[in-house]
Amino acid sequence: MHINDLPAELLNHILFLATKANSEEGESFTYGLSQAPLPLEKAKLTKYIRGPLSAESLRWDATASIRQTCGRWHDWALSYNLEHIFERCWKGSERWAELTLDRSRYKYYELIPTPSGYAVYRDPYGSLKHTDRLFKTVPSTSTNVRRLWFNGFYTAETDKLILSVIANCDRIQTLSVPWTILRRGTADDWVDLLNVNTGHGTPLESLELQATGLSREQAAALENDDSPCPLDFAKVDFSALKRLKIFGNTMHKPICDSDLRAIARTATNLKCLDITNLSTVSVAGMLALVKASHDTLQVLEHSPRSDDGFYHPYPGNLETGEHICELLASLPEMRDLSISVPNMCGALFANHEVKWVGECQVRTTDLCSCKTSTSATIRAEKLREAFDSARDLIRARRRMEHHLSIEIFFAGCIFEPAKKLVHGDFALAEISSNGRWPMHKQSSTKGPYGASGVYEKEEGYWDVVSEEDYLYAVDRNWIAL
Numbered sequence: 305m306h307i308n309d310l311p312a313e314l315l316n317h318i319l320f321l322a323t324k325a326n327s328e329e330g331e332s333f334t335y336g337l338s339q340a341p342l343p344l345e346k347a348k349l350t351k352y353i354r355g356p357l358s359a360e361s362l363r364w365d366a367t368a369s370i371r372q373t374c375g376r377w378h379d380w381a382l383s384y385n386l387e388h389i390f391e392r393c394w395k396g397s398e399r400w401a402e403l404t405l406d407r408s409r410y411k412y413y414e415l416i417p418t419p420s421g422y423a424v425y426r427d428p429y430g431s432l433k434h435t436d437r438l439f440k441t442v443p444s445t446s447t448n449v450r451r452l453w454f455n456g457f458y459t460a461e462t463d464k465l466i467l468s469v470i471a472n473c474d475r476i477q478t479l480s481v482p483w484t485i486l487r488r489g490t491a492d493d494w495v496d497l498l499n500v501n502t503g504h505g506t507p508l509e510s511l512e513l514q515a516t517g518l519s520r521e522q523a524a525a526l527e528n529d530d531s532p533c534p535l536d537f538a539k540v541d542f543s544a545l546k547r548l549k550i551f552g553n554t555m556h557k558p559i560c561d562s563d564l565r566a567i568a569r570t571a572t573n574l575k576c577l578d579i580t581n582l583s584t585v586s587v588a589g590m591l592a593l594v595k596a597s598h599d600t601l602q603v604l605e606h607s608p609r610s611d612d613g614f615y616h617p618y619p620g621n622l623e624t625g626e627h628i629c630e631l632l633a634s635l636p637e638m639r640d641l642s643i644s645v646p647n648m649c650g651a652l653f654a655n656h657e658v659k660w661v662g663e664c665q666v667r668t669t670d671l672c673s674c675k676t677s678t679s680a681t682i683r684a685e686k687l688r689e690a691f692d693s694a695r696d697l698i699r700a701r702r703r704m705e706h707h708l709s710i711e712i713f714f715a716g717c718i719f720e721p722a723k724k725l726v727h728g729d730f731a732l733a734e735i736s737s738n739g740r741w742p743m744h745k746q747s748s749t750k751g752p753y754g755a756s757g758v759y760e761k762e763e764g765y766w767d768v769v770s771e772e773d774y775l776y777a778v779d780r781n782w783i784a785l
């Protein structure tokens with residue numbers, strides 16, 4: 305029997321195993337010189353250093369022999385190589401003159417005693433242009449693409465190229481693009497991108513928008529762009545999207561609450577919502593999406609970045625004054641929760657029918673229905689209620705054989721209700737109590753970074769005290785809430 309007569313899944317598996325074996329045997333490193341000499345400069349290059357090959361190059365090399373065997377194997381290899389495409393902006397211009405492009409011949413390069421190289425210009429968008437050209441001239445190749453990832457491209461020219469690549473790939477499931485695509489793309493571009501009810505290909509399931517600071521020229525070009533917002537058009541439909549991630553801060557036409565409200569009009573089937581490390585989206589924008597996907601949402605991560613320092617992520621305020629705790633506790637499919645909210649209370653943990661598992665983190669600025677005039681005693685009482693409620697929920701989940709841990713970040717401390725412990729810097733409280741407090745303390749393994757998720761703060765040492773001790777100190781105003 306000929307190997308190609310095997311059932312497709314068997315043959316595919318054999319080719320996959322062969323590819324794995326090839327990639328273990330093939331070259332995994334490439335060469336660079338110790339310094340990049342400029343043209344006409346005579347620099348002595350006696351040393352070369354090695355760096356790892358990119359994952360894409362490794363995959364490509366591993367299927368080289370398979371691609372040459374027959375048409376069917378060639379098709380399999382293309383689908384393997386083009387399934388995930390990662391495009392980065394090219395930085396640096398050096399090229400090593402004697403280094404062969406055929407990586408299997410690297411061993412001969414090793415024999416050259418005096419390697420040489422030149423710094424030559426390379427188009428930073430060259431790879432992106434090449435990808436676009438390939439999919440335009442050989443459209444059959446683009447049908448293999450399931451995941452596209454673009455990073456480092458923020459100009460009008462690259463936005464066009466990215467949208468052109470996306471338009472050619474109508475079977476992508478996962479897409480990661482710069483947020484500028486949302487600012488410069490047209491409604492038709494976005495219909496193509498989301499690909500809902502277009503009659504060809506499959507709809508997009510996972511979308512990631514990354515933002516970052518821009519150089520002055522790039523920022524000015526973006527600010528001066530007056531394209532209408534594609535989200536204002538009804539035909540831009542997010543209803544097939546399962547995962548939405550918005551990541552990174554920028555000053556230039558950032559993603560804001562009004563964008564999320566516009567997306568929420570159609571984003572009714574999200575399973576995963578992740579809004580991380582940006583200060584331009586508040587809890588109101590997040591809640592618009594949470595309400596839209598109320599029945600499907602399983603994972604919610606909202607950890608914004610404060611405008612005024614990192615210590616506590618500022619979640620913004622809700623104008624409507626609605627009770628967020630009840631809304632979050634009512635999400636029927638929610639499993640994985642990590643949120644920053646303006647206020648919380650025991651109601652967040654009151655629904656024992658929830659499906660929460662693993663680590664649940666809640667970062668809050670205040671407690672529900674507390675004003676600035678609310679006394680420390682009432683705050684301490686509400687805090688105690690919240691801890692009891694959290695413990696009840698953890699027990700209820702354990703009865704269903706699910707492990708749930710809850711951490712609450714509030715007033716510069718980390719609370720672990722299950723262990724009845726509080727982690728924080730209690731130096732001031734010790735002074736206020738004239739050294740009478742705390743009764744017992746230990747050094748904490750958690751640090752201030754726990755409050756913000758950012759590690760660059762100067763990290764003091766934290767102590768851990770019992771919950772009772774902590775609330776006792778609050779009652780006596782040694783600790784201010």
Ligand SMILES: [Zn+2]
Nearest residue numbers: 629648649672
């Ligand atoms: Zn509440």
